[in-house]
Amino acid sequence: MSKLTHIGPDGTPRMVDIAGKAVTSRVAVAEGLLQTRSETIDLIRQGTKKGDVISVATLAGIMGAKRTADLIPLCHPLPLSGVDVEIEIDENIPGLRVTATVRTDGKTGVEMEALIAVTVACLTLYDMLKAADRGMVITAVRLLRKSGGASGDWVAEGGVE
Template identity: 60%
Template sequence: MPDKGPALTHLGASGEAHMVDVGAKAETERTAVAEGAVVMKPETLRIILSGDAKKGDVLGAARIAGIMAAKKTHELIPLCHPLLLTKVTVEIEPDETLPGLRVTSLARVTGKTGVEMEALTAASVACLTIYDMAKAVDRAMTITGVRLLEKSGGKSGDFRAERG
């Protein structure tokens, strides 16, 4: 029988979804970093950076929204474990070459399961918040490139995406 590769951890033998039992796993420090970007018109970027958006501080609101989202990931993604996060950061940097904003999030925990979903959720929700707060001036914005950049800790070891 050919090797099927790694098995999906959230599926039982009959294909039913279930939450993975992490009870026997060792607690280790686990970190994940994710990114995303919001591409927009140059004028929209100028409005955001100058603080002239009608809804207020776009970058501050997006940063807080991303942090809050990381803390609630288990409520949004059905089979995620609730985690006692020890650190979440969301950094937002302008990128004139897009033009737009690049979002990078970091999530950390000392626990029995990883924080990749928390980092991805933080980046995604920060991007969604940027869109929401600036859509009055640019409904054509696009959210792109949401991905895991790196993770460390746990049984599966470290991962680092190719920069691209």
């Protein structure tokens, strides 16, 4: 197992020092699922009293990625060059599949930003749909792939190429 980089030699939490690292192009892709009832999918297609839930959740995911350093104590604030959040109805779940792609040119990766984007989008969907379906489940939030940096490229088993 690799050394935990956010724990100092004395066991205390620390922010990793990235001063000596090179700036590289970095990309991370994450996904998550919101399992719903089939009736909830029908409601999404028709539109809800709260508006277009997919558009609102997309914006929330983008905003979440931008605020990651405010939410995760040891994350570096990063200048993001792009955040894309895609939300698709997936009848096989049944529910919604949320995918976030985050890009930067920086000294550290954007995996946490992609994971936060997915999670915030899923939570926003839950909030907007809970009046119709309190039994929804947010599940399978995971990193699909990342590129850039000293550790190179990584793809999850069963992830996107």
